[in-house]
Amino acid sequence: MAAAQNVPQPSAGPGAGQQHAEALDAAEVSRLRADFPILETQVGDQPLVYLDSGATSQNPRCVMEAEQQYYEQFNAAVHRGAHTLAVEATDHFEAARAAVARFIGAGDDEVVWTSNATEALNLLAYAFSNASAGRGGSAAERFRLGPGDEIVVTELEHHANLIPWQELAFRTGAALKYIPVDAAGALRMDLAPEVIGPRTRVVAFTHVSNMLGTITDVAALVALAREVGALTVLDGCQSVPHLPVDVKRLDVDFMAFSGHKMLGPTGIGALYGRRELLNAMPPFLTGGSMITTVTMERAEFLEAPNRFEAGTQRISQAVGLAAAVGYLDEVGMGRVAAWEERLGARMADGLAQLPGIRLLGPDGVARIGTATFDVEGVHPHDVGQFLDARGVAVRVGHHCAQPLHRALGVTASTRASTYLYNTEQDVDAMLNAVADVRGFFGAEA
Numbered sequence: 001m002a003a004a005q006n007v008p009q010p011s012a013g014p015g016a017g018q019q020h021a022e023a024l025d026a027a028e029v030s031r032l033r034a035d036f037p038i039l040e041t042q043v044g045d046q047p048l049v050y051l052d053s054g055a056t057s058q059n060p061r062c063v064m065e066a067e068q069q070y071y072e073q074f075n076a077a078v079h080r081g082a083h084t085l086a087v088e089a090t091d092h093f094e095a096a097r098a099a100v101a102r103f104i105g106a107g108d109d110e111v112v113w114t115s116n117a118t119e120a121l122n123l124l125a126y127a128f129s130n131a132s133a134g135r136g137g138s139a140a141e142r143f144r145l146g147p148g149d150e151i152v153v154t155e156l157e158h159h160a161n162l163i164p165w166q167e168l169a170f171r172t173g174a175a176l177k178y179i180p181v182d183a184a185g186a187l188r189m190d191l192a193p194e195v196i197g198p199r200t201r202v203v204a205f206t207h208v209s210n211m212l213g214t215i216t217d218v219a220a221l222v223a224l225a226r227e228v229g230a231l232t233v234l235d236g237c238q239s240v241p242h243l244p245v246d247v248k249r250l251d252v253d254f255m256a257f258s259g260h261k262m263l264g265p266t267g268i269g270a271l272y273g274r275r276e277l278l279n280a281m282p283p284f285l286t287g288g289s290m291i292t293t294v295t296m297e298r299a300e301f302l303e304a305p306n307r308f309e310a311g312t313q314r315i316s317q318a319v320g321l322a323a324a325v326g327y328l329d330e331v332g333m334g335r336v337a338a339w340e341e342r343l344g345a346r347m348a349d350g351l352a353q354l355p356g357i358r359l360l361g362p363d364g365v366a367r368i369g370t371a372t373f374d375v376e377g378v379h380p381h382d383v384g385q386f387l388d389a390r391g392v393a394v395r396v397g398h399h400c401a402q403p404l405h406r407a408l409g410v411t412a413s414t415r416a417s418t419y420l421y422n423t424e425q426d427v428d429a430m431l432n433a434v435a436d437v438r439g440f441f442g443a444e445a
């Protein structure tokens with residue numbers, strides 16, 4: 001499929017999946033599957049059933065071709081040379097940025113390339129840390145933290161949106177607080193107004209839980225943060241690939257996401273930031289390509305986004321990610337979300353009918369196509385291996401969300417996560433395999 005112009009879609013709030021009219025249908029999904037060569041893979045003598053897109057997604061041919069074409073025709077260092085190839089490489093690199101910016105409703109200069117979401121979140125935490133140490137002058141006042149200040153996260157967070165804030169708190173003397181979940185894993189929004197208070201300077205939270213697939217009420221948390229003048233940081237790692245997301249409608253200050261979870265290559269992610277905030281923030285990494293003038297004593301930095309892009313960049317990966325968002329746009333994010341919502345409901349209904357299987361997460365809430373469960377009497381690693389023998393790829397373990405697992409009274413779980421290329425037959429293959437797990441391990445007695 002060729003890349004299409006992005007028309008920013010409505011923002012995704014709770015129940016975002018339900019608000020989109022028409023889902024993809026089985027015939028379209030079957031056509032889309034032909035774009036993903038890896039889906040033809042056999043696992044032993046079984047066809048691959050890939051239900052691990054929450055960890056990393058598969059790439060359509062156009063993404064691989066875009067990267068290959070880049071290496072065959074345009075490869076050069078960007079923003080550095082006067083020769084033709086360097087100019088063309090720079091044009092491709094910046095066009096990729098513009099495409100990804102459009103995809104999330106941002107301005108071109110509001111998207112900073114990073115290696116992944118983890119690096120984007122660390123970039124912020126280190127930039128705030130540098131501001132707290134006095135770098136950035138008075139312009140960076142908003143990012144300065146110290147004793148008495150508070151950073152708020154939630155108990156839903158992936159470690160990537162928790163540990164950088166813990167470390168920032170250690171470095172600055174600020175306190176880290178969190179909005180807890182209830183016994184089912186629903187965020188205690190009723191407690192949010194108590195946790196977010198006059199001392200709160202940053203509220204960092206996930207849009208979609210990577211463990212449960214549940215969708216956070218972004219508008220409510222942004223409103224609470226705004227009331228107290230706190231900055232908002234959204235972890236969009238699991239929402240940008242699966243829901244229509246528009247950062248301006250969501251009204252967040254920053255958002256992090258990863259290319260490899262949205263049909264793009266590994267090694268590329270992005271940080272969205274409001275223009276005026278990015279330009280006021282001191283850099284995280286320093287070195288080549290992010291300066292205007294350098295003396296032996298000091299350096300002046302470029303405007304955003306370049307001030308955050310020190311060193312040689314991930315150019316082919318950016319080009320590949322632009323092809324991925326073009327592909328997603330052409331399919332239509334609303335239709336992707338609605339299809340995955342249907343697959344998610346099929347997984348949840350099917351799992352609920354199996355004895356000894358506990359679907360984790362609250363009932364009756366909007367989710368992306370993710371189902372995470374506990375199999376009574378069988379360790380998730382055994383579940384994963386048993387499913388793998390049937391060709392079904394799922395994620396097992398703590399999914400980088402140990403606090404959330406602890407809150408739900410489990411140490412590990414099994415997660416099946418869909419994407420636009422999954423079929424109802426994929427879901428049924430997973431359900432049939434799960435139905436046999438307890439019998440195989442003698443856990444039914």
Ligand SMILES: Cc1ncc(COP(=O)(O)O)c(C=O)c1O
Binds near residue numbers: 054119208209
């Ligand atoms: C919600 C969430 N945040 C952050 C991350 C970290 O992403 P990456 O490993 O691509 O940096 C993930 C990855 O699983 C995630 O699901």
